Structures are given as C-alpha cells and as structure tokens.
Amino acid sequence: MASGATLPVKLIQKVSSTLLFARIAPHFIPAMDKAVHRLTGGKVLLSARMLPGVILTARGARSGEPRTTPLACMPEDGGASWLLIGSNFGRPGHPAWTGNLLKNPDADVNWQGRDIPVRARLLAGAERAEAWQAVLRFWPPYATYQARIEREIRLFRLERR
Template structure:
C-alpha cells in the first residue's frame, strides 16, 4: 500500500460496519475450529505473507459486556504485543479504549487461552517494539503515515 495515498472510503462509516461484521465472522470461525481456520490475517501485505491472529476478550467500558476482537499479534517471550492501528483511521479502536478502562482480559492463540493484564507501551518500549511489529506486518508503517495520532502499542502481560 502507498503510504502517501490513503484509500478514499477508509473513513466511511460503512467501512467500519464491514470491518465489524468481518471480525464477528472471524471470531466465530476461529472459536469453532480452535484456531485451525480464520487464524491468519490475509489483507494488504499479508495477502502474500499471512500473519497469525489471536482473539482478545475484553470488557466494554460502557456496557460491561464481554467483547472479542481478532488481532494480529507479536509474541515477545511470555508477552503478547498488539497494535491499535485500526488501519490508520483517525481514532483509536474500541478494543483499545476498553482495555485502557479495564486492563484485565483474556487472549486466545489457537486453542490456548489465558488471562492477561493490558498496558500501553511507554514511548521507549514502543520505539523498541515498533521495528519488530513492522517486520511482522509492514502495513503498520503505512497506517502510521495515514493518521496524525501516534498508533499505540499494547503489551499483554500474563495475569
């Protein structure tokens, strides 16, 4: 993707609805198969080099309901690292806001599920992790170029 050419429909509300619908289908299929299906992201640069996804179960900050979001992740020892990119949209994703409000969550990778505590990486930690994340999925650099916000990096530590 061209970092200088943000897609025209990206900020459209219907794009967000499509993303939510696709995510819900992804979660259902991932859970139904224990991660055998729907366990890889295949959009953008990941079309040719798919990257694994995990499921994050978090609590809605307004509703108190448990939400599940499929996300690309990086394993860093026992930690799981996430990027709150939302494809370079101007606002942070809801899952990120939910984890900031209630950092207790669960992560599932394939059939394994465990409790985690989420925190936002500090600037030094983000600077250390960002190159690894871009190596995993280079569109993160493109997304960063498309938005004025600094895309947060989230660290999930085992609870």
Template sequence: MRWGERGLPPLDLLTHRLTKNRWMPSRMLSPTAVLRTTRRDGTPHLTPLIADQDTSGSFLVMATNFGRRHHPAWSCHLLRDPRAVIDWKGRSIPVHAHLLTPRQQDEARYRILAVMPVFDDYVRHSRRHIRVFSLTPAADSGDQ
C-alpha cells in the first residue's frame, strides 16, 4: 500500500504521457485509466486510477485514495464539476460523473470487488465512506 501510493501514480503518469495514453505499469495489475478533472482554479488534474468499463461504455471508478483517511482530490473535483475526460486504452473519452448512492454502490459491489479485491481493506483502513462514481460518456463525445 505504502509503495503503491507514493511510487505508482507518478510512474503511471510518466509512462502514460510517453506512450501517448496507450500503457501504464498499473495495467499489469488491474484495469487502469487516467482521469482528467479540473481544479477550482481551472487547471487540469490528472489521476491514474482503477476503472471498470461495462458493456454500455460507462466506467466505474472508486475513490479509495489507497485507504487514506481523506477523499482524493479528483473525487472532490467531480462533485464540484461532473465533467471530465477519461483516457482509456489510447482513447480520450469525455464523460459525465454521477456519485453512486449507497444502494447503487451495493448493487455494483460485484464489479467493484472484481477489479479491486482490496476495496474492503481500504474501507476499513480509511474509516470513511468511499465514494464510487459512474462515468458516462458525454452525449456529444466523439473521441478527442
């Protein structure tokens, strides 16, 4: 957990940029995407994270923050502005975020655990409700 939270995100972002969105080391362990949100000051914020795409094209992302006690910045950005872009397998897809209700999160539990088996460990360690978002491709979303 400690190595992952410090070393993997910078390494993922570097290889993501160098391979033009095509590969990251984290993908050897789990399906990983880069989420591009916007900070309050309007600057972009890029975050590698575990993602699961369903047959409709929507993504499921979990704001575990490696089990830390605070919510990750990207989840706060999505609550303020649900528009984002997800870089997935070499494509950039504009999306609209929806925070799952506790019931929706329970219904999606099998998907969450399928891509992130340590989810419950992160919940226990963080001692907080972990936000889970559905990212739906934007209606006007041709790939960017």
C-alpha cells in the first residue's frame, strides 16, 4: 500500500502515526465500525476505506464469551489468510483480542460480508520477521507504533479452518 501511495493515503498515514491519534482513535473507530457493520448487515466496514479490515469474533480468554472486535488486517493470497497486527495504536499494552487468540485460537472473521472460521497462530522468529517486513511495506505507520513502545507487537496469521 505504501509504494505509490497517493496524497490522501500519505496524509492518513501521517495522521495515524501521531500520539493524538493513538489517544483518540481507540475510543471511536472500533465503536463506529461495529455500528456501521451491524447496520449494513456486514457489508460495510468504514475503517476499511483506509485499510482492509475484518470483524474478529474470538472467545474471551477469561470469560469464554464471544468477543467481537473490528480490526485492520493485511490479507494474504486474496483472502485465503490474514495477518492481524496487535499494535493497539502504538499504546503500551497488548490489545485484549491478542490474549483471547492466544488462549482460544479458533475464531471467526467476517471478511467482506462473509463469516469464515479461522485458526490464529502467533508468529515468531524468522516467520514473524518476514511478515513484519511485509506489514511495514503495507502500512508504514506500524514502524512508528513499534518505535514508541517497549513490547513487541504481536502478529497473528489467521488461516481458514
């Protein structure tokens, strides 16, 4: 996405790299995405106008209850698998959905209006390094998020079950 990025995309990338965005975005982007996704019967995900996105439904690590989270993603092989980036907008803690996937890797995603059963796998080592480079080419602001925090951003590959 970054190579050959148009002016609006570059502007969005610049804005999304700011600390102000990291403070404000987590409070309105997920709620807005959930509402619009529900109202359109799964056909529209507003944040997907900037980045591709899925609605992840995973069982809570403690509760076991279904937890639904709209997330930016990097589709692989035309939607055969997806990379999920646990950036938490460059904030210190890991996002809750990553803990849910670590405990309960079988989940579902809604991708372009279709519900798909998936299995999540936390990437590590050389596989993570390769995926991280692909993620940075796809959306460079993730480098800013990583530079701002001490934890390593978790990367998951979701594959169809």
